Amino acid sequence: MTRWRSEVLLEVKDLQVFYGRIQAIRGISFSVAEGEIVTLIGANGAGKTTTMKTMSGVRPVAAGSVRFDGKDITKMASHKRVELGIGQAPEGRGIFPGMTVRENLDMGMYLRKDRKSGAAAADLERVLILFPRLRERINQAGGSMSGGEQQMLAIARALMGRPRLLLLDEPSMGLAPMLINQIFRIISEINAQGTTVLLVEQNAAKALKIATRAYVLESGEIVKTGKGSDLLNDSAVRDAYLGGK
Amino acid sequence: MVRHFRPFYVAVRARPFKHRSCMNFTNFINTFWANTISGLSLGAIYALIALGYTLVYGVLRLINFANSEVFMLGTFGSLAALWILGVPSAGAPKAGIALLGTLALMLVLSILFSGGAAILLELLAYRPLRRRNSPRLVFLISAIGASLAIAEAVGAFGARKREEYPFGRVWNTRKNLFKISDFDVQVRHVMVIGGALIMMSGLALFVNKTRLGRGMRAVAQDAETARILGVNVDHVILITFAVGGVMAGGAAFLYALFFEATRYNAGFLLGVKAFTAAVLGGIGNITGALVGGLLLGLIENWGAGLFGGQWKDVIAFAVLVLVLMVRPTGLFGETLGRSRA
Numbered sequence: 001m002t003r004w005r006s007e008v009l010l011e012v013k014d015l016q017v018f019y020g021r022i023q024a025i026r027g028i029s030f031s032v033a034e035g036e037i038v039t040l041i042g043a044n045g046a047g048k049t050t051t052m053k054t055m056s057g058v059r060p061v062a063a064g065s066v067r068f069d070g071k072d073i074t075k076m077a078s079h080k081r082v083e084l085g086i087g088q089a090p091e092g093r094g095i096f097p098g099m100t101v102r103e104n105l106d107m108g109m110y111l112r113k114d115r116k117s118g119a120a121a122a123d124l125e126r127v128l129i130l131f132p133r134l135r136e137r138i139n140q141a142g143g144s145m146s147g148g149e150q151q152m153l154a155i156a157r158a159l160m161g162r163p164r165l166l167l168l169d170e171p172s173m174g175l176a177p178m179l180i181n182q183i184f185r186i187i188s189e190i191n192a193q194g195t196t197v198l199l200v201e202q203n204a205a206k207a208l209k210i211a212t213r214a215y216v217l218e219s220g221e222i223v224k225t226g227k228g229s230d231l232l233n234d235s236a237v238r239d240a241y242l243g244g245k
Numbered sequence: 246m247v248r249h250f251r252p253f254y255v256a257v258r259a260r261p262f263k264h265r266s267c268m269n270f271t272n273f274i275n276t277f278w279a280n281t282i283s284g285l286s287l288g289a290i291y292a293l294i295a296l297g298y299t300l301v302y303g304v305l306r307l308i309n310f311a312n313s314e315v316f317m318l319g320t321f322g323s324l325a326a327l328w329i330l331g332v333p334s335a336g337a338p339k340a341g342i343a344l345l346g347t348l349a350l351m352l353v354l355s356i357l358f359s360g361g362a363a364i365l366l367e368l369l370a371y372r373p374l375r376r377r378n379s380p381r382l383v384f385l386i387s388a389i390g391a392s393l394a395i396a397e398a399v400g401a402f403g404a405r406k407r408e409e410y411p412f413g414r415v416w417n418t419r420k421n422l423f424k425i426s427d428f429d430v431q432v433r434h435v436m437v438i439g440g441a442l443i444m445m446s447g448l449a450l451f452v453n454k455t456r457l458g459r460g461m462r463a464v465a466q467d468a469e470t471a472r473i474l475g476v477n478v479d480h481v482i483l484i485t486f487a488v489g490g491v492m493a494g495g496a497a498f499l500y501a502l503f504f505e506a507t508r509y510n511a512g513f514l515l516g517v518k519a520f521t522a523a524v525l526g527g528i529g530n531i532t533g534a535l536v537g538g539l540l541l542g543l544i545e546n547w548g549a550g551l552f553g554g555q556w557k558d559v560i561a562f563a564v565l566v567l568v569l570m571v572r573p574t575g576l577f578g579e580t581l582g583r584s585r586a
Contacts, residue, residue, distance in 0.1 A: 058472055058473065078472040078473060078475070079475045082473070082474065088473045090469070090470055096463055096466040096470070098462065098466055099459075099462065106459065107474050108474060110456065110459075110463075110474050110475045110476055111475035161475065
């Protein structure tokens with residue numbers, strides 16, 4: 001687990017989000033401090049992905065505020081948020097099927113001005129060390145890769161933008177258990193290298209193990225919060241999300 | 246409307262049928278090279294216009310029906326260039342720098358007219374609808390409305406009659422260059438096919454090698470993910486309209502050289518054909534637009550040689566229907582709605 005630093009990087013206050021007339025998020029507040037891995041866990045339909053989409057500006061906010069690094073970004077356009085340092089590996093991975101792995105990774109640097117510099121090459125090398133599989137497939141079309149490889153590519157692509165905050169939406173979804181362990185190990189490693197992570201997961205057991213802090217989301221509301229290790233031992237959480245025991 | 250194609254028919258018209266057979270193989274063989282070269286020339290123009298449909302469809306899943314009027318305005322760009330230079334009255338430069346300058350101004354004005362029209366269309370007819378989250382049907386109606394409005398506005402402006410380009414005095418584009426079999430290939434054939442290939446290569450470089458081009462492909466493949474990665478989607482859409490407009494402008498310039506006349510509804514039939522070419526190749530796919538355009542030009546001209554010129558359009562659309570029955574996504578189309586741009 002990383003150092004606990006006090007600088008708040010992302011601060012969400014009383015957030016409300018609607019889909020038409022249906023309220024998906026009912027006034028949630030949470031924060032992510034620099035250096036942390038914070039996870040939002042919850043069942044299907046609890047509002048996890050909606051929250052993520054709001055963070056990246058793809059879904060509009062009905063009420064409440066989102067601050068990043070002290071700046072109000074509640075109504076900011078997506079591409080400006082990327083410029084500020086919010087990177088995301090979206091739910092369903094969002095790989096461009098007709099682009100090669102290399103082109104997908106380049107898309108991660110879309111807004112970087114130093115795309116052709118040594119720094120960009122070094123970043124590419126860094127993610128390829130993190131995900132050796134991607135090096136083997138560098139010229140293969142994104143659409144032809146397996147689910148696990150696509151997930152690695154999605155995370156690697158987000159890292160290519162050198163985000164200060166990395167949003168990961170269900171990185172374990174649809175993957176084999178061995179791959180899931182690998183992905184979570186890599187998330188810890190990315191965090192250890194200095195990237196703050198906000199992780200949304202259905203696989204609560206795995207997420208709580210690597211998380212600094214966690215929030216439990218239920219029907220669009222936060223019902224519980226605490227340190228990852230504490231929630232892992234919380235009997236209510238165990239019953240609801242860890243399959244009892 | 247068909248009048249615009251007349252100069253082109255004259256070159257390939259079949260001899261009157263002497264027998265009752267519906268297919269005339271002798272004529273097909275005799276006119277094969279004429280029809281091939283003419284088909285490729287017209288097909289190259291189809292292909293350039295088809296790109297406007299296919300690019301916009303790629304990023305917006307919208308058929309921009311007004312693309313045919315974007316093209317038509319481009320043909321008036323070339324005409325305006327000739328007016329500005331005073332060619333009709335003052336006689337004309339015949340060769341060298343003066344000729345190149347004339348051609349350059351025609352091309353530039355065609356591209357400015359078409360590109361500008363495409364950008365205005367996006368800003369006035371489509372973007373406001375996107376802001377309001379309008380349903381798809383509304384976009385389609387807006388497209389058709391814009392198409393008719395532009396054509397009729399040009400017509401009302403006084404160009405309802407056929408406008409001849411006083412171009413013959415500048416440069417004889419019908420000069421024979423060389424023979425293939427016994428068909429004389431003219432300057433205009435080489436200009437149109439060569440010009441279209443140059444524009445296509447430029448587009449391929451733009452789409453595959455530049456950052457904006459990559460952004461376009463990203464929006465076409467997955468708009469939401471593109472946004473998450475920092476692509477300004479509205480900006481990319483505007484660029485896409487502009488690029489489609491530039492291609493239509495290039496097509497308009499080549500059309501001006503080839504037919505030396507235009508009219509307020511010059512875009513209509515050509516637009517339908519170009520759209521057909523885009524669908525034939527697989528809408529949303531750039532290579533598809535090129536192949537679809539050339540193929541459609543060839544098929545309808547070969548068909549005209551075989552069945553007679555009056556069957557040209559019938560054959561073109563019959564082939565389209567047949568191809569779509571076998572391959573609903575077009576020749577180069579991938580699974581529906583996931584086409585590459």
